[in-house]
Amino acid sequence: MLPGWFVFIGAAFSVVGALGYIRDVLRGETAPNRVTWILWGVAPLVAFVIEVQEGAGLASVMTLVIGVIPIAVLIASTRNPQAMWNLGPFDITCGAISVFGLIVWLASSQPTVGLIAQVLADTVAALPTLRKAWSNPETESAAVFYAGAANGGLTLLTLSEWTTAGALFPFAIFAMDIVIGALVSFKIGKRFAK
Numbered sequence: 001m002l003p004g005w006f007v008f009i010g011a012a013f014s015v016v017g018a019l020g021y022i023r024d025v026l027r028g029e030t031a032p033n034r035v036t037w038i039l040w041g042v043a044p045l046v047a048f049v050i051e052v053q054e055g056a057g058l059a060s061v062m063t064l065v066i067g068v069i070p071i072a073v074l075i076a077s078t079r080n081p082q083a084m085w086n087l088g089p090f091d092i093t094c095g096a097i098s099v100f101g102l103i104v105w106l107a108s109s110q111p112t113v114g115l116i117a118q119v120l121a122d123t124v125a126a127l128p129t130l131r132k133a134w135s136n137p138e139t140e141s142a143a144v145f146y147a148g149a150a151n152g153g154l155t156l157l158t159l160s161e162w163t164t165a166g167a168l169f170p171f172a173i174f175a176m177d178i179v180i181g182a183l184v185s186f187k188i189g190k191r192f193a194k
Contacts, residue, residue: 002157004058010154011065017147018069024141025073028082031139032073033132035087035095039125041070043102043118047169062155062170066148085139091128098125112164119172126176133180134189145181149174 024030044067051060077083101121108114133140152174159166183189 001160002154004158006154006158007058007061010151011061013147013150013154014062014065014069014144015147017144018072021141021144022072022076025076025083026080028080030141031083031085032077033085033087033091033128034074034077035091036125036127036129037070037073037077039095039098039102040122041067041074043067043098043105043122043125045071046102046106047118059155059158059166059170062151062173065151066173069144085132087128090131094124094127098122115165115168119168122169123172123176126180130176130180130183133183137184137187137190140180140184142181142184145177145184147177149177149181152177 021030021032025032044063048060048063048067051063056063098121101117101124105114105118105121108117129140152170152172155170156162156167156174
């Protein structure tokens with residue numbers, strides 16, 4: 001187990017990765033899927049408030065950072081018209097399912113059920129970007145996803161006890177970010193298509 005202050009190092013990884021991603025968005029080299037990024041912003045910020053109310057401690061730093069970064073990405077994407085990914089029915093459907101999961105999470109009186117609903121909502125929100133990373137990896141930047149994975153991984157390593165409440169969200173972030181980063185870096189979808 002790592003000391004708790006390592007969550008700040010994880011948060012720093014995410015911030016550095018985000019700055020590179022935002023730079024790429026402003027240059028028009030990256031086109032974020034706004035459905036994914038808006039839901040990635042809203043859910044963690046709500047989760048952060050709940051974590052603070054529940055006394056989650058330093059682990060909530062990861063959640064705050066994971067929520068603020070997508071909002072910054074969205075703001076950057078409004079500054080460059082070339083940084084807009086065209087949304088289709090798949091994106092809208094994933095967004096609606098994710099919003100439903102967030103409603104279940106917020107309405108649930110069972111903390112574990114709520115947490116699972118929130119993680120599922122976050123995962124469904126990631127599907128449009130996962131699909132885009134598979135089919136159009138050139139429209140993404142991998143560094144932000146690897147940085148997010150480092151943040152999730154370091155947060156997991158600071159846990160003194162692995163519980164669903166403490167480990168599920170950081171693990172989901174870690175796993176999804178590794179997958180998206182690999183799809184972008186290695187252009188797996190393009191290679192598979194050939």
